[in-house]
Amino acid sequence: MSLRFHWMFPKGGEVAMKTAQETSRVLTTRSRSPAALPDMEGWVRFGRAAEEIGIESVLLSFSYYEPDTILIACAVGQATTRLKFIVAYRAGLMQPTTFVQQINTLSGLIDGRVALNIVAGSSAAEQRGYGDFLEHDERYARAEEYLTICRCFWRDRGEVNFDGKYCRVEHGQLFTPFIAADRIAPEIYISGHSEQAQRLALAQGTSWLRLIDTPEKLRPLADRFREKGVEVSLRLCVICRSTREEAIKAAQSMLPGEDIGQEERSILSGSESQTLKQALAAADNVGWLNRHLWAGLVPYYGSSAMTLLGSPEELAEIFLNYERIGVTQFIISGWPKLDEMLIFGREVLPLIRKAEGRTAAASG
Amino acid sequence: MKLRFHWMLPKAGEVVVNSTQTPEAAALYRIQSISSSSPAPRPDLEGWIHFARHAEEAGIDSVLISFSRYEPEPLVVSCALGQATKKLKFIAAHRSGLMQPTIFVQQFNTLSALIPGRLSLNIVAGSSTEEQHGYGDFLAHDERYARAGEFLAVCHLFWQTEGEVNFEGRHYRVEQGKLHTPFLADRKAPEIYISGHSEPAERLALSQGTCLLRVADTAEKLRPLVARIREQGLEVCLRLCVICRETREEAIQVAESLLPDSDIGRHERSTAVKNDSQMYREGAALGGDASWLSRNLWTGLVPYFGPVWTTLLGTPRELANALLDYKSVGVSQFIMSGWPELDEVNIFGRKVLPLVREAE
Numbered sequence: 001m002s003l004r005f006h007w008m009f010p011k012g013g014e015v016a017m018k019t020a021q022e023t024s025r026v027l028t029t030r031s032r033s034p035a036a037l038p039d040m041e042g043w044v045r046f047g048r049a050a051e052e053i054g055i056e057s058v059l060l061s062f063s064y065y066e067p068d069t070i071l072i073a074c075a076v077g078q079a080t081t082r083l084k085f086i087v088a089y090r091a092g093l094m095q096p097t098t099f100v101q102q103i104n105t106l107s108g109l110i111d112g113r114v115a116l117n118i119v120a121g122s123s124a125a126e127q128r129g130y131g132d133f134l135e136h137d138e139r140y141a142r143a144e145e146y147l148t149i150c151r152c153f154w155r156d157r158g159e160v161n162f163d164g165k166y167c168r169v170e171h172g173q174l175f176t177p178f179i180a181a182d183r184i185a186p187e188i189y190i191s192g193h194s195e196q197a198q199r200l201a202l203a204q205g206t207s208w209l210r211l212i213d214t215p216e217k218l219r220p221l222a223d224r225f226r227e228k229g230v231e232v233s234l235r236l237c238v239i240c241r242s243t244r245e246e247a248i249k250a251a252q253s254m255l256p257g258e259d260i261g262q263e264e265r266s267i268l269s270g271s272e273s274q275t276l277k278q279a280l281a282a283a284d285n286v287g288w289l290n291r292h293l294w295a296g297l298v299p300y301y302g303s304s305a306m307t308l309l310g311s312p313e314e315l316a317e318i319f320l321n322y323e324r325i326g327v328t329q330f331i332i333s334g335w336p337k338l339d340e341m342l343i344f345g346r347e348v349l350p351l352i353r354k355a356e357g358r359t360a361a362a363s364g
Numbered sequence: 365m366k367l368r369f370h371w372m373l374p375k376a377g378e379v380v381v382n383s384t385q386t387p388e389a390a391a392l393y394r395i396q397s398i399s400s401s402s403p404a405p406r407p408d409l410e411g412w413i414h415f416a417r418h419a420e421e422a423g424i425d426s427v428l429i430s431f432s433r434y435e436p437e438p439l440v441v442s443c444a445l446g447q448a449t450k451k452l453k454f455i456a457a458h459r460s461g462l463m464q465p466t467i468f469v470q471q472f473n474t475l476s477a478l479i480p481g482r483l484s485l486n487i488v489a490g491s492s493t494e495e496q497h498g499y500g501d502f503l504a505h506d507e508r509y510a511r512a513g514e515f516l517a518v519c520h521l522f523w524q525t526e527g528e529v530n531f532e533g534r535h536y537r538v539e540q541g542k543l544h545t546p547f548l549a550d551r552k553a554p555e556i557y558i559s560g561h562s563e564p565a566e567r568l569a570l571s572q573g574t575c576l577l578r579v580a581d582t583a584e585k586l587r588p589l590v591a592r593i594r595e596q597g598l599e600v601c602l603r604l605c606v607i608c609r610e611t612r613e614e615a616i617q618v619a620e621s622l623l624p625d626s627d628i629g630r631h632e633r634s635t636a637v638k639n640d641s642q643m644y645r646e647g648a649a650l651g652g653d654a655s656w657l658s659r660n661l662w663t664g665l666v667p668y669f670g671p672v673w674t675t676l677l678g679t680p681r682e683l684a685n686a687l688l689d690y691k692s693v694g695v696s697q698f699i700m701s702g703w704p705e706l707d708e709v710n711i712f713g714r715k716v717l718p719l720v721r722e723a724e
Contacts, residue, residue, distance in 0.1 A: 029544075031526075036544035038477045065544040067474035068467075074443040075478045094463035095500040098437070105436035108407035109444045129529075129541035131464040160498070170497035175398075175405035175434045 002356045003323055005349065006086060006233075007050055007341050008304075008333035009058040011035040011066060015042030020254035020335035025264060025302060029065045038067050044079045046338055053345025054353075057084035059117060059331050064126060070102055077110030085110070086189060086331070088117040091143035093130050097160075097172050099146075100153045103186060104176045112180020115187040117209065118143060120197070122273075134166075140196035142166040147188065147204035154178050154185035189233060193275040202228050207329060211275055212236035212306050214290050215325050222326040233329035234322065237297070239309040240334075240343050244292070247309035254335060256300045264300045279303035292318055304333065316351035366724055367691055369717065370455060370601075371419050371709055372701040373427040373445075376436065377403040379411030379706055387607075390704035391622045395669065398434045407436045413448045415706055422713020426453035428486060428699050433495055439471055446479025453482040455557060455699070460487055461501050461511050465518035466529075466541050472519075472554070473545045481549030486557040486577065487512060489565065509564035511535040516556065516572035523553035557601060570596050575697065579671045580604035582658045583689040590694040601697035602690065605665075607677040608711045612660075615677040622703065624668055660686050672701070680711075684719035 013034025014023055028035035050058060060069035073085035087106075089099070107114050121127045121139040134142060145164040152160040153174055160172035178185055190201035191209040201208035208225050212218075212234040222232045241247040256264065268276060280303070283295035289306075292314060297305035308318060319330070334340025375397045378390065397404035419427060427445075429438035442454035456475075458468070476483045489508040490496050496503075503511060514533040521529040522543055529541035547553060558569035559577040569576040576593050580586075580602040590600045609615040655664040660682050665673040676686055687698065702708025 031542075031544050033544070036546070037548075038474065038545075040478070064466075064470070064542050067477065067545045068471045070440065071443045071471060071474045071478060074440050075447055078444055078447045093467040097433075097499045098462040101433070102437045102440050105407060105440040108436060109409065109440065125540065128539035130466045131536055131538050131541075133537065133539075167500060168502070169500050170502075171494060172498035172500075173433050175400065175402075176407075176436045177405070179406065 001328065003319060003352060004056050004329040005054070005344075006057040006059055006084075006329065006331040007055045008331060008337070009060045009072075010039075010042065010046055010337045012037045012039040013042065015039065015046050015338055018336055020297075020301070021256050021260070023335065023337075024256055024260055024300065025267060027260070029267075031065075033065070035066055038072060038075070040075060040079075043072070043076050046341075047076050047080045047083050049338060050341060051080055051083040053342065054349055055083070055341065055345065057086050057113075057115060059086040060088055062088040062090060062119065063122070064129060070106055073114060074106050074109055077106075077113060082113075084113040084115060086115045086117050086187075088119060090119050090121055090127075090130070090132075091146040092121070092132055092134070092139065092166070095169075096146050096149040096167060097153070097169060097174065100150050101174050101176060104174065104178045107186070108176065108179040112178070112183065115189065117189040117191060118147060118200075118205075119191055120200070137196060138166075140194075140200055144200055144203060147200075151185060151204065191235075191275075192273075193278060198224075201225070202230055205230055207231035207233045209233045209235060209331065211279060211303055212293065212308065214293060215321050218322075218327065219325045226326045231328045232326060233331060234327055235304045235306075235331050236333075237305050237307040238315065238332050238334045238340060238344055238348075239307055240312055240315055240340070240348055241309075242311055244310045244314060247311070248294075251294060251296065251307060251309055254297060261300050268299065268302060273303070276303040279306060282306075312347035312351060315348045316355065319348070319352055320355055365696060367687060367720060368425045368697045369423070369712075370426040370428055370697065370699040371424045372699065372705065373412065373429045373441075374415050374705040375404040376406055376408035377411060378704070379408070379415045380704070381411060381414050385704045385707075386621075387618050387703035388621050394703075398432075405434060405436065407441065407444070409444060409448070412441075412445050415709070416445055416449050416452050418706060418713075419709050420449060420452045422709050423717050424452070424709060424713070426455045426482075426484060428455040429457060431457040431459055431488065432491065433498060439475055442483065443475055443478055446475075446482060451482075453484060454479065455484045455486050455555075457486040457488055459490055459496075459499070459501075460515040461490070461496075461503070461508060461535075462499050464538075465515050465536060466522070466538060466543065468515075469519050469522040469547075470543050470545060473543065473547045476554070477545060477548040481551075483549070484555040484557065486559060487516065487568075487573070488559055489568070505562075506564055509562075509568050513568055513572060516568075520553060520572065523547055559603075566593075569593070569598060573598060575599040575601050577601045577603060577699065579674050580661065580676065580690075581674075582661060583686075583693045583695075585657075586690070586695065587693045594694045599696045600694065601699060602695055603672050603674075603699045603701075605673055605675040605701045605703075606683060606708060606712060606716075607675060607702065608680055608683050608708065608716055609677075610679060612678045612682065615679070616662075618703075619662060619664065619675055619677055622665055658686075680715035680719055683716045684723065687716075687720055688723055 069087045120143040145167045149162050162169045187206045189207045189209040190205035225232050239247045279298045283298040292310045294307045438456040442456050489512045514535045518531050531538045556573045557575045557577040558573035607615045607618050660678040662675045
């Protein structure tokens with residue numbers, strides 16, 4: 001099997017932004033930010049470029065300061081033909097029956113090119129704005145029930161009956177099926193570093209999605225998931241330049257100015273996310289996790305800014321190393337989003353495919 | 365103000381693109397759309413876009429997309445169809461209680477921005493109790509209306525305030541709710557059609573809606589209700605089917621061809637009666653001699669297929685006059701349907717609408 005590469009979908013207005021600094025959370029979470037509005041022109045340009053260079057899917061993030069992911073996927077899906085959409089959604093904001101009806105409808109409108117990234121919740125404050133007053137651990141318990149019901153709809157196609165602590169459905173029936181050429185249900189990515197997130201991924205997911213770390217650190221975790229038939233996907237940033245030195249220079253130019261930097265840190269330190277706490281600790285303690293994995297942008301751009309940097313040859317080799325320990329998918333971002341993706345598609349991906357071809361030929 | 369005309373979006377698979385379809389075939393397709401072998405649950409962009417372009421051409425303002433477990437989800441359908449059209453608006457039906465209001469507004473606002481402003485809302489409090497249970501909703505009829513009131517109150521807070529939304533009710537609680545994606549249109553909040561014939565439905569429309577949506581009756585019968593609603597600053601929109609032919613006799617012939625033979629009739633009758641809807645209970649009681657409410661308004665199909673099969677039929681001139689009669693008692697909008705939808709919308713646009721506009 002060859003490695004699967006996905007890219008983070010740009011925020012509204014981001015495709016036209018030329019620097020990392022413009023995309024900072026401080027700016028994009030302001031209520032007048034262009035991130036609040038759909039950007040069909042930029043998105044369609046990005047989506048077509050992504051499918052052209054061999055990116056399989058885009059991940060659409062969910063938050064109160066961005067447009068809704070399901071509807072964006074539907075609109076951009078009309079303007080693309082191969083690109084898939086990994087739609088992030090928080091369990092518990094709508095009844096599972098309605099959610100499945102929307103996802104199934106979407107699948108029928110974009111030829112099954114939809115996958116789910118289920119998140120149990122965000123900060124308690126943001127959840128309360130969505131009418132959700134459960135605590136962190138209970139949110140995971142609810143997500144478990146939620147996905148159980150969703151999977152009943154997808155698997156059984158008959159009547160769904162479920163009586164749980166958080167969700168109850170009686171004689172649930174949906175006539176619109178999940179429509180895809182090769183699957184009866186969407187792939188489900190479960191993100192989070194906590195023990196509950198891992199358990200949820202093992203029980204209900206097709207892939208666990210977590211932040212990149214060094215291959216040595218990830219090996220035992222990847223083993224645990226592979227044994228259960230659940231894939232491991234890594235979230236990371238990539239900065240690829242012709243040499244490592246140039247990549248480092250590019251990375252350092254992305255550090256924010258002092259004001260934004262401080263504001264960003266104070267936002268991040270308020271989060272309950274275990275993923276983020278671990279990533280911040282790594283940034284403070286070591287900065288470099290190994291010669292190519294840098295945490296320097298994390299304090300300013302959030303945990304998913306853990307960055308892999310180097311030359312095309314170095315990066316290709318690193319991705320293949322992850323493949324050797326059992327990682328199968330990557331969800332990448334970079335700045336500017338479109339440019340970095342084009343570099344990856346032109347310079348790195350062909351090297352990986354060539355090496356995979358050699359391996360296949362040698363073993364075949 | 366000019367009358368506004370909307371049309372039902374045909375079921376998926378219902379529109380025949382490159383050949384013809386008899387009214388009977390169209391009616392049968394719709395009746396059978398809730399059977400598990402029907403293709404109607406599968407989105408049909410080709411047929412829908414074909415219909416939508418004809419509707420735009422005909423001068424139709426919006427299409428109503430209905431919500432049920434038998435069909436694709438209306439918000440998502442509106443989004444796809446909105447990408448392929450320019451003028452047509454979408455009245456998306458939604459049952460309150462199936463999502464938190466915050467996420468609903470986020471979806472609705474996103475959609476309004478993706479199909480610039482061409483979006484209205486039809487809120488239905490619920491359908492049969494059985495169907496509601498399948499959606500995880502276990503409230504009784506009147507309570508569902510109370511909840512719908514709270515649901516829309518929260519939605520309005522998001523639409524009307526720039527800042528944080530706080531709400532504490534019996535059914536919903538939102539604390540410091542924030543959404544950055546605004547409702548994007550030439551109005552701050554969408555038009556909201558509230559359907560139903562019951563007392564709670566009317567109260568809900570008055571408190572949270574912009575328009576009461578109900579099945580057509582004679583203009584005379586509707587006069588007091590319409591006056592009451594209009595006094596409160598709301599509009600009234602009628603749901604009806606139309607059959608327009610060169611002569612009234614031809615139209616009646618088409619209408620009668622849609623009557624079921626008695627065996628099918630009994631079977632279909634049971635599925636048409638949604639047990640928890642006052643509109644459907646009233647409809648089920650109709651029929652027999654009472655089936656002509658006026659010279660052009662016929663309820664002969666209602667006992668079998670439900671109240672929304674109430675049919676206005678006749679010549680273009682008769683239909684135009686009937687619509688203008690409704691206007692004279694204060695009705696301002698119509699959501700229509702026909703068999704097949706495509707043929708009837710074309711006839712309406714060519715023959716009836718010009719007469720209405722001329723008189724206006």
